Amino acid sequence: MPRTIYFDYNATTPLDPAVREAMLPFLDGVWGNPSSVHHVGRRARALLDDARDRAAIFLGTKPSELIFTSGGTESNNLAVFGAARARQGRGKHLITSAIEHHAVLHGFDYLEKKEGFQVTRLPVDGEGRVSVAAVKAALRPDTVLVSVMAANNEIGTIQPVAEIGALCREHGVVFHTDAVQWFGKEPFTSLAQFNADLVSVCAHKFHGPKGAGLLYIRSPLHLDPVAFGGGHENEQRAGTENLAGIAGLVAALERFVTVPVFAPGKLEGLVAQLREHVTAVAGCTLVSPATGCLNNTVSFVVAGADSISLMAGLDVEGVCASSGSACSAGSLEPSHVILALGRPETANSLVRFSLGRDSTAAEVAAVGEILPEVVRRAQLG
Numbered sequence: 001m002p003r004t005i006y007f008d009y010n011a012t013t014p015l016d017p018a019v020r021e022a023m024l025p026f027l028d029g030v031w032g033n034p035s036s037v038h039h040v041g042r043r044a045r046a047l048l049d050d051a052r053d054r055a056a057i058f059l060g061t062k063p064s065e066l067i068f069t070s071g072g073t074e075s076n077n078l079a080v081f082g083a084a085r086a087r088q089g090r091g092k093h094l095i096t097s098a099i100e101h102h103a104v105l106h107g108f109d110y111l112e113k114k115e116g117f118q119v120t121r122l123p124v125d126g127e128g129r130v131s132v133a134a135v136k137a138a139l140r141p142d143t144v145l146v147s148v149m150a151a152n153n154e155i156g157t158i159q160p161v162a163e164i165g166a167l168c169r170e171h172g173v174v175f176h177t178d179a180v181q182w183f184g185k186e187p188f189t190s191l192a193q194f195n196a197d198l199v200s201v202c203a204h205k206f207h208g209p210k211g212a213g214l215l216y217i218r219s220p221l222h223l224d225p226v227a228f229g230g231g232h233e234n235e236q237r238a239g240t241e242n243l244a245g246i247a248g249l250v251a252a253l254e255r256f257v258t259v260p261v262f263a264p265g266k267l268e269g270l271v272a273q274l275r276e277h278v279t280a281v282a283g284c285t286l287v288s289p290a291t292g293c294l295n296n297t298v299s300f301v302v303a304g305a306d307s308i309s310l311m312a313g314l315d316v317e318g319v320c321a322s323s324g325s326a327c328s329a330g331s332l333e334p335s336h337v338i339l340a341l342g343r344p345e346t347a348n349s350l351v352r353f354s355l356g357r358d359s360t361a362a363e364v365a366a367v368g369e370i371l372p373e374v375v376r377r378a379q380l381g
């Protein structure tokens with residue numbers, strides 16, 4: 001059998017067996033609609049309420065401050081559109097960073113183009129970090145929303161969100177952080193540690209199910225809905241709840257976040273070794289910072305090669321990695337993160353290795369062995 005080395009844990013993680021177990025009753029016996037008034041529905045409602053209570057206890061919030069969603073994209077869309085539209089009576093200026101996930105950035109683009117908002121996109125330094133001083137300088141009397149991610153998905157840079165959040169609070173500006181990549185990787189005590197009004201979480205990034213996430217909305221903030229219909233989720237997200245997904249999300253939160261499932265003790269050595277392998281290959285330059293970075297992410301750019309050839313070359317060797325570049329209809333979009341780092345000449349050549357729970361030293365060594373040849377071939381085109 002050909003080997004598989006899965007170094008793409010930032011894309012998704014496998015469902016944990018215990019999480020799956022926690023979901024099974026909701027795929028079978030408990031199938032009622034939580035909004036139905038009869039006893040079958042009421043049973044589902046009781047279990048939904050219980051899941052929300054458990055999530056709230058775990059996260060250190062009120063149950064009414066949690067909106068269950070279909071994942072990171074929906075949480076980010078609801079945060080950005082919902083907060084901007086709800087607050088527009090006070091002003092139409094928004095701030096974000098140049099390296100957000102597209103689920104945030106494209107929302108800001110839309111609000112700017114179609115709804116008359118003004119958007120400041122903050123630059124980052126050479127390591128992909130937003131400065132608190134830059135946020136401060138960009139704040140205006142009509143600023144109503146700031147959105148800066150907790151950790152970047154492409155290169156792993158961790159942002160000073162607690163400081164940015166404190167600054168926004170001082171100025172009465174709503175602060176959203178996309179913490180989708182952060183959960184399960186950094187030590188967590190309570191959502192209060194972000195100083196945020198809105199926090200996006202996504203279950204499949206820490207061994208929960210796909211299609212399940214949540215948005216924390218700090219009371220008394222109330223968002224404009226983006227989905228209309230019933231009065232579900234405190235009138236802010238219409239649609240019958242995905243009970244199995246919610247059960248999986250809560251189970252994954254309780255198991256894999258307080259003590260991060262991306263265990264620093266294990267990953268530190270593997271990542272250090274992998275960084276050495278990458279540095280040793282001619283033409284490869286690390287873009288993941290050595291400190292202040294997610295403990296599992298090793299990203300680099302390659303002179304004279306493109307991501308498509310690099311991904312294909314790695315895949316032939318059984319290695320699953322990612323590129324930041326989106327590929328549509330055969331054309332390669334440069335990574336907006338690498339462009340923001342000020343490296344336009346290499347923006348088409350990002351490779352991201354993201355390690356996880358089952359990664360081993362033998363896999364790192366194997367990747368170290370094949371990498372020079374994969375790079376050489378990709379450079380030949």
Ligand SMILES: Cc1ncc(COP(=O)(O)O)c(C=O)c1O
Binds near residue numbers: 071202204
């Ligand atoms: C930082 C970040 N935000 C949002 C998302 C979107 O999550 P999903 O695709 O599960 O909706 C991702 C997914 O990779 C992400 O990395």
